[in-house]
Amino acid sequence: MSSLKIYNTFSRKIETFKPIHEKSKEVGVYSCGPTVYWYQHIGNLRTYIFSDVLKRVLIYDGYKVKHVINVTDVGHLTSDADEGEDKMERAAKKEGKTAGEIADFYLRVFKEDFEKLNILNPNFWPKASEHIKEQIEVIKVLEKKGFTYKTNDGIYFDTSKDKKYGKLAKLNKELIIAGKRVGVGEKKNKTDFALWKFSGDTENGGKRLQEWDSPWGVGFPGWHVECSAMSIKYLGDNFDIHTGGIDHVQIHHTNEIAQSENSTGKKFVNYWMHAGWLLSEGKKISKSSGGLFTVSQLEEKGYNPLAFRYLCLTTHYKKPLDFSLKNLDSSQTAYKRLKNIISELKDDRVENKTYLKDFEKAINDDLNMPEALQVLWKLVRDEKVKGKVKTIKKMDEVFGLKLLEKDGVKIPSEIKKLVDEREKSRKEKNWKLSDELRDKIKKLGFSVDDTDKGSVVKKL
Ligand code: AMP
Ligand code: ZN
Numbered sequence: 001m002s003s004l005k006i007y008n009t010f011s012r013k014i015e016t017f018k019p020i021h022e023k024s025k026e027v028g029v030y031s032c033g034p035t036v037y038w039y040q041h042i043g044n045l046r047t048y049i050f051s052d053v054l055k056r057v058l059i060y061d062g063y064k065v066k067h068v069i070n071v072t073d074v075g076h077l078t079s080d081a082d083e084g085e086d087k088m089e090r091a092a093k094k095e096g097k098t099a100g101e102i103a104d105f106y107l108r109v110f111k112e113d114f115e116k117l118n119i120l121n122p123n124f125w126p127k128a129s130e131h132i133k134e135q136i137e138v139i140k141v142l143e144k145k146g147f148t149y150k151t152n153d154g155i156y157f158d159t160s161k162d163k164k165y166g167k168l169a170k171l172n173k174e175l176i177i178a179g180k181r182v183g184v185g186e187k188k189n190k191t192d193f194a195l196w197k198f199s200g201d202t203e204n205g206g207k208r209l210q211e212w213d214s215p216w217g218v219g220f221p222g223w224h225v226e227c228s229a230m231s232i233k234y235l236g237d238n239f240d241i242h243t244g245g246i247d248h249v250q251i252h253h254t255n256e257i258a259q260s261e262n263s264t265g266k267k268f269v270n271y272w273m274h275a276g277w278l279l280s281e282g283k284k285i286s287k288s289s290g291g292l293f294t295v296s297q298l299e300e301k302g303y304n305p306l307a308f309r310y311l312c313l314t315t316h317y318k319k320p321l322d323f324s325l326k327n328l329d330s331s332q333t334a335y336k337r338l339k340n341i342i343s344e345l346k347d348d349r350v351e352n353k354t355y356l357k358d359f360e361k362a363i364n365d366d367l368n369m370p371e372a373l374q375v376l377w378k379l380v381r382d383e384k385v386k387g388k389v390k391t392i393k394k395m396d397e398v399f400g401l402k403l404l405e406k407d408g409v410k411i412p413s414e415i416k417k418l419v420d421e422r423e424k425s426r427k428e429k430n431w432k433l434s435d436e437l438r439d440k441i442k443k444l445g446f447s448v449d450d451t452d453k454g455s456v457v458k459k460l
Pocket of ligand 1: 032033034035036042043044045046047244245246247248275276277278279284
């Protein structure tokens with residue numbers, strides 16, 4: 001098999017992947033996880049589809065992946081620059097719930113989205129609020145080594161003390177040097193960041209919902225330190241691959257490196273991989289600015305979440321992907337057509353080595369999924385070739401598109417008739433009859449939802 005090549009943001013080069021544990025073939029992967037104060041939109045999910053594909057390729061290549069996705073449930077402020085309110089605190093106050101309730105609710109929805117998008121679960125889902133002790137330990141070591149200082153609102157990392165600071169993002173040293181920039185406040189350098197914030201600092205002066213004792217006083221950890229503490233705890237001081245959205249290069253991952261390498265004295269991560277942005281009509285969208293759909297919203301519009309997964313695979317993970325319902329429509333049509341063709345195929349129990357070789361070449365070429373999809377299409381259209389089903393099954397271990405799964409259950413003709421009658425009654429605006437028909441359908445064990453694309457029937 002061709003060896004795996006991946007783009008390493010750190011070197012800005014495509015590199016041949018060499019695992020730390022060559023013998024055991026165990027590979028550690030850490031993916032920056034969601035801040036669970038609100039629904040994750042499909043932009044966030046594109047990033048997790050990317051890490052899922054990476055993981056599936058590693059597994060395909062024979063590696064045993066130890067995967068961690070952290071859950072940020074404290075300390076992520078409304079601005080990445082240590083200012084503003086804690087996103088969790090704000091959501092809890094707004095919804096009249098505890099921070100724990102907010103985290104549990106949005107994490108549950110996030111996990112449901114993983115299932116809908118056929119994203120494999122990580123081995124660990126560590127929560128920041130459950131790893132305060134580990135975070136304090138990292139800060140204590142940094143303090144002992146002279147990398148920290150105190151301001152009136154917290155303990156900060158002094159980036160001018162770190163000779164290698166900003167290498168990942170290729171930051172200009174000028175920006176780091178004290179006094180060169182305005183707006184640093186009490187911070188010594190513009191790039192310095194909070195490791196621990198004192199509780200008294202809430203924007204509206206009220207008491208915080210989540211706060212802990214520490215050697216520096218009651219407060220909470222800065223956002224970046226959770227990823228250093230938890231990745232080291234679960235994967236070791238030096239591990240193989242760290243992933244995230246491209247927006248994390250400049251601040252979050254830069255700061256993770258500074259904290260981790262200066263506390264352990266070792267190289268933190270061997271390969272940094274970042275997913276490109278999901279755009280909406282050419283514009284950048286983030287969760288805080290709103291605007292992108294959730295997976296459930298797509299379902300309500302009559303889309304199969306796996307059609308979104310298919311759409312993500314049509315563009316290389318590093319490139320921006322322009323999302324629109326029109327694009328999703330095309331993906332859904334292609335995906336359906338693909339599944340229809342596959343459902344007609346007969347299982348002949350052999351694998352086609354030639355197609356698999358092309359497929360492996362594509363996936364090992366920095367996860368070139370558009371190319372891998374082309375190989376798949378060529379295979380399904382090839383009239384002469386043998387072993388299609390088994391080959392597709394093998395490929396789908398990486399695509400994760402459930403290509404051989406029959407779509408849903410068969411809807412009995414009796415139900416279909418009732419659904420048609422109901423559609424007719426709805427067109428005639430006979431709501432009473434349409435409700436009666438829905439009840440009847442329900443009694444027979446099926447549900448019917450009205451979407452923009454017509455009725456969707458499911459088995460209850
Ligand atoms: P958050 O919950 O805001 O911390 O974001 C979770 C992940 O989604 C991070 O890795 C972000 O980089 C990523 N992300 C956020 N918005 C987008 C987007 N529009 N496209 C791709 N990735 C995104
Ligand atoms: Zn992180």
